[in-house]
Amino acid sequence: MVRAVLYARCSTEEESQKDALVQQVKEGEACIKEQDWLLVDRYIESKSGTTTKGRKEYARLYADLLKDKFDVIVIKSQDRLMRNTMDWYLFVDRLVTEQKQLYIYIERKFYTADDALITGIKAILAEDYSRELSKKINNAHRNRQKSGGKVIMTSRVYGFRKLPDKSIALVEEEAAVKRRMYELCAADFGTRTIATILENDGVRKRDGQPFGANDILRIIKNPINKGCAVMGRFHYDFDTKKTIRTSSDEWYVYDHKVPETVSEELWESANENIRKRRSNKKAESSADVSGKNGGKYHLSGKLQCGLCGSPYYRRIRRRYKTGEIIHEWKCRTYLETGRNTGRLDRPQLRRVQLEHVEGCDNVHLDEERLYQLLEKNCLSSYQVDKEKLTRKMISLLKTVLKEQDLQPEIDRVKMQKKQIKEQTKKLVDKLLDGVLSDQVYTEKQKELDERLENIQVQLNRLEKKNNQKSFLKYRILNIEESLKNGDIIEKASVAGMLEEIDRIVVFPTYLELHFNLSKMIGVTDMNLLPESEQDCIRIEYDNLFNYRQGMVEEREQIVQLLKENPDYKAKDIARELGYGLSKTQYRMKVLQEEGKIQFHRDGRTGYWEVLKEGRENH
Incomplete structure (x- = not known):
């Protein structure tokens, strides 16, 4: 049985007239039934036919032409498919190439190759008709606007309603x-x-x-x-x-x-x-983003909050003391409402009591630390051979240079230049011997001069390219040095890994990296994969991104160190723990204010006492 599909289209203006699209579909289905064909699909849309852009059903039909899905396309008339000449010819070319048929039921006939000229003319006329109609509509709108006519407003505009007399x-x-x-x-x-x-x-x-x-x-x-x-x-x-x-x-x-x-x-x-x-x-x-849109980041659309399910968004802030730019990824729920713990709402929301909207207590991800974490995991999981990758990259670059060897071409052009100069010398000799007349000599000399000028231009261009090639050799040395000693390969490895990751679920103390294995290996049915195949990697990071808890742990480390070494000074603690001096001094000041440590002076020296409990209970 012949397999048929129906394509029906009406513009929004046409559709408003007596349900034109519904009627068109009924007519098409009746035609298919009359021909005793099997209806396998319908492509129905309400869109303008002046372009194929935005017409999802037409795009689906155009793609399905490449499949063994149907034998005949049924339409009402040619302009139902499109009113654009170029789009019509592209459609017909694919139709003929894939050996499908087009049946126009209003004319009761199939499209054939003999119709190409007529249908082409029809497409041109339809396009011109649409162009003129567009001009008239635009002109009518312009006149209405100029004269202060009625406000055109759709029924979807929130807060307004259009009355029967078209007033608002x-x-x-x-x-x-x-x-x-x-x-x-x-x-x-x-x-x-x-x-x-x-x-x-x-x-x-x-x-x-x-x-x-x-x-x-x-x-x-x-x-x-x-x-x-x-x-x-x-x-x-x-x-x-x-x-x-x-x-x-x-x-x-x-x-x-x-x-x-x-x-x-x-x-x-x-x-x-x-x-x-x-x-x-x-x-x-302004110090970070150039242009209106900084572009999509590698992590965009991949980070998901494990506590509330919201996506993570990239935000930029300045460090209060230094003015340093910091990039962080934060949960959308937190950005909109703030924390749940202690109802630490966003500053503006503290002025309003929220009863029904929950916040989110998940961590913020410092972008630099996150990339370092992913880089470490990537290199340990995938065993990136840096030396091998460097050799392969440099080999490819050298191959490109070798393929662009211009010296043989330069030598050939130089030989042509030498031959023309020899011809010029022979031409002069023949003139002196009386073999050539002055007129013939002048014509020949002019021809040789033009050829010589063209060859010289070509030679200059080749030599310029050759000089650039020498510079590229120097650049390759620099690239090789960067690959060996820099972190380009590591960053590229992380970027490559991120492309294979379906999503990254964020929890306060760990990440879950979910891979779409079917996508990676080109298998659409996950049931074909063994159940033992792991599609998730878990990365623990304790309190790496929990800055408050991190500060608590740092203070506890200082307390423990002072228990063992009560005579330590701030600089000794900073050296031992690898902290900055100012950071250590600040942590010790907080511990003193909390009543957890106390300094006892003894002359010019002194010692630290670790108190068993805080000031409140001491």
Whole structure:
């Protein structure tokens, strides 16, 4: 039996007319049934046909053309597939190559190679029609905006409702939520904190999901909430198939165009706080990030909190005393709410009592220490042969240089140059002997001069490349030195390991590295792997990232050392434990304040006494 699939498409404008997409699907299914074909799949979408971009069902159909899944594609008409000439020819080429058939049921015929010219013309006409239609729509929008016409707003805009006469009204319950967002922002709460407060109070979006920080930021920045409509900010370009942001001098701004959700004063106050926060954030991270987007990090999307299940995000801060830039990965729940222990909420949230939202007590991961930990594990688990890798890398670089040996080409060009000079000399001799006339000599001489000039240009280019090659030889020596003595291979090994890791689950005292073994070996069914195959590595690190507990342990080490050596000074303890002197002095000061150690002076010297209990119980 012939296997058939159905492709149906309507633009959103067409779909609104008498359920056009539903009707198109019914017609296609009826056609397949009439032909006594087997319907194996449907590709149905509501998208514009001017481009294939964003059309997931068309992309799936285009990919399935390469599979032995069906024999015939059934469509209503050619423009249902696309209105773009190039996309049409790409589709037809794959259709013919894979020996599939296309049946257009409105014409009751199969597409054949003889139809190529006609269908090509149809595609061009359809594309031109769409281009003209796009121009008319853009022009109509521009005229409406210029004359201050109705505000175009979808039904999805939170806080507003479109009435039958196309006017806009407030949804008071939602407007009250937005007012609270503005009030909190004006009171110096950040968008992330506002999101946490709303979640704690059970406030949700229309789809039942909690408001995110970005949702709140978009609402606060939107001037529509103070009744101001800004029209003409974006323009759709048919040829590039992109929505382009227009310059501000092309916008049309109309105050009091829709009902006000908040006053202009409150709107300005909230947005001023947003600007201040953005300015401060830029100042803090300017020493580390170049450009708007620093790019995706190796650990992005891999770190997961083992306590609450949230992802870990990368954050940048400055060390208080030195101003040093520190990169840390922190649990999202902690970033939004703070700690559970002792309800150490984020500073802003301490001003608001949270009852329903929990914090997270997991550790923060110092990026440098984390990479050192992973590097150590990588080298011990995978036995990276540094010397072997260095030899292989240098061998590859030298092979590339050898393949680019330009000396034979330079010698050949030099020989051509020498031959032309000899021809020029012979030409002069023939002129002097009267064999050539002045006119013939001039023409020949001009031809040889042009050839000589071209050859000289070619020779200069080759010699320049050859000089660069000599420089590359010097660079290879430097690269070899860096590979042998630097940590490039170690870092590359960690990066390679991270690519194979599916996720890293973080716990207060250890990490779990989960590997997707099926992905690594190209097996899609994990049941094919033996059950004994390990897909998780556990890395213990005690209190490496638990800084508070780490400080407690460091103080305990000092206490133990003073028990054994009561005459030790701070510099002796620092030397013994490998700490800095200032760090040791600070730890000893804290121990004294806690009543755990006490110094007894005896003339110019003295000794330390370790007290059995703290000051509270002493």
